[in-house]
Amino acid sequence: MKAVEIDSYGGSEILKFRDVLDPVPRAGEVVADIYAASVNPVDWKVRNGERQASLHLKFPHVLGVDFSGVVRSVGEGVTQFSIGDEVYGTTAQDQRGCYAEALAVPANQLALKPKGLSHTEAAAIALVGLTALVSLDDVAGLKSGETILVHAAAGGVGGFAVQYAKHVGAKVFATASAPNHDYVKSLGADVVIDYRNQDFTEIAKDCDVVYETVGGEVQARSVSVLKPGGRLVYMTKPPEGFVAPDNIEYLRPKVPRDGGHMGVISDLIDQGAVWAPEITEMPLNQIKKAHELSATEHVRGKIVLVVR
Numbered sequence: 001m002k003a004v005e006i007d008s009y010g011g012s013e014i015l016k017f018r019d020v021l022d023p024v025p026r027a028g029e030v031v032a033d034i035y036a037a038s039v040n041p042v043d044w045k046v047r048n049g050e051r052q053a054s055l056h057l058k059f060p061h062v063l064g065v066d067f068s069g070v071v072r073s074v075g076e077g078v079t080q081f082s083i084g085d086e087v088y089g090t091t092a093q094d095q096r097g098c099y100a101e102a103l104a105v106p107a108n109q110l111a112l113k114p115k116g117l118s119h120t121e122a123a124a125i126a127l128v129g130l131t132a133l134v135s136l137d138d139v140a141g142l143k144s145g146e147t148i149l150v151h152a153a154a155g156g157v158g159g160f161a162v163q164y165a166k167h168v169g170a171k172v173f174a175t176a177s178a179p180n181h182d183y184v185k186s187l188g189a190d191v192v193i194d195y196r197n198q199d200f201t202e203i204a205k206d207c208d209v210v211y212e213t214v215g216g217e218v219q220a221r222s223v224s225v226l227k228p229g230g231r232l233v234y235m236t237k238p239p240e241g242f243v244a245p246d247n248i249e250y251l252r253p254k255v256p257r258d259g260g261h262m263g264v265i266s267d268l269i270d271q272g273a274v275w276a277p278e279i280t281e282m283p284l285n286q287i288k289k290a291h292e293l294s295a296t297e298h299v300r301g302k303i304v305l306v307v308r
Contacts, residue, residue, distance in 0.1 A: 003100035004287045005060040009049035012288040012295075020062070023104035025075035030107050032069040032087055035119035037098035037284075039303040040065060040127055040156070044291045046096070055094070064098025064305075066090045068113055068122035078107045080259075086113040088122040090130060090257045099287060101307055111262035114269040121276035124302040128156035129265040129274070131235070131255050135211060136164055139253045140233045144169030146208035149200065149225055151218060153189060154180035156302040157235070159277045161211050162187040167273040173204040180300055183278065201225055209233065223248060277301030 003020045025031045043063045045051055068088035071081050081087060089110035097103045113122045136142045148165050152158040153174035165172045166188030174189035181192045193200045201224050208230050210222045215236030222232060223245060231249040244250035268274045278301030282290045290303050 001101040002284065003062050003097075004064075004284065005062055006047055007059050009047065009052065011048065012044070012291045014047070015063075015287050015291065016060075017285050017287065020100070023102055025073055025078075025104050027076040028078060028106055028108070029075040029104045030071050030078055030081055030087070030110070031073045031102055031104045032067070032110075033072050033102050033308065034067045034069040034098060034100060035306075035308045036069075036123035037064045037067040037100075037305045037307060038123045038127065038156075039287075039290045039294050039305060041294060041297070044295050047291065062097040062100050064091075064096055064100070066123060066126035067098040067103065068117075068119040068126070069103075069307075072102060074107070075104075081107055081110065081112075086119070087111065088113045088119075088126050089259060089262050090127050092257050099284065099305065108259050109257045109262075111259045111266050114266045117269060117276060120279060120281060120304045120306060124156065124279050124304050125160065125265065125269070125274075125276050126262070128160050128277070128302065129268075130257070130261050131157050131253070132160040132164055132211075133261055133265060133268075134255045135233050135235070135253045136161055136168070136209070139251050140209045140211070140231050142168050142170055142209055147171040147173070147204075147206065148209040148211060149173040149175070149204040149207045149222065150189070150211045151175045151195075151200075151222070152213050153184045153187070153192070154300045155213070156277055157213055158211070159184070159187050159301060160274060162189050163274040164268070167268065170209075173200070173207065175200050177298070183300060212236070215239075279304050281306050 071085045087110045150161045154176040172189045175193045175195040176184045178194045184192045204225045210232045212234040228247045280303045284305045
């Protein structure tokens with residue numbers, strides 16, 4: 001089968017499109033034929049070595065952490081899926097491999113693909129949906145009537161967060177560049193702030209929750225928009241020397257890779273509460289271009305690799 005491998009850390013030029021052995025399922029695993037896999041910022045951060053302190057890769061290594069596809073075979077003990085089932089989901093924290101034509105993955109990390117989504121749409125929503133759902137529901141405990149500020153709302157995680165927050169019944173402030181304002185409003189944001197020309201701390205006031213995916217000074221400044229007792233949920237590193245004040249909760253989610261949460265996302269999709277983001281499709285053999293585009297960090301929605 002075809003896959004994209006790296007033999008070392010480095011730039012996009014190290015991504016190699018080549019033939020590799022087909023996977024075989026172990027006990028508790030399924031092998032899925034991959035139809036679509038998404039590109040996430042973590043992919044190029046792993047590729048360029050930013051995550052090597054916490055992730056020790058064995059080379060050659062296949063990147064990619066979420067996908068949608070069809071079950072080809074099942075391992076011993078797998079009862080929840082059958083050959084031919086359409087599934088979507090993520091790999092484990094210490095596993096990757098979605099930039100390929102097939103993948104062996106634990107069955108308990110997958111869910112049946114929502115019938116209303118294409119494989120491309122399902123791949124686009126898998127990891128971002130899981131990340132935002134865990135962050136806002138499990139960690140922040142966002143409730144109806146509360147106010148939330150979502151940063152980088154035109155991206156995959158931010159866009160899902162806006163939709164989910166609106167579904168819960170929260171008032172949603174969101175930051176995005178001016179060209180993305182209509183898109184973010186279409187996701188349900190009540191107020192969209194142009195982060196390039198407006199000071200979000202002057203507009204988003206008395207928030208119960210801030211969902212912060214940018215890092216640096218944006219994270220430090222976000223503290224000022226929270227009510228006493230508010231929750232700042234963050235996904236990226238704070239600026240050097242930053243110390244969160246004692247009157248807020250400062251929370252970093254640990255996102256589990258499990259089929260139970262994927263099933264919740266499927267239910268939300270089936271209810272029409274959330275939907276797939278805007279998608280830029282690229283074939284698997286254009287992976288270098290896809291990584292370079294993702295690394296600009298100005299992609300609306302998601303980049304998805306079409307494998308089949």
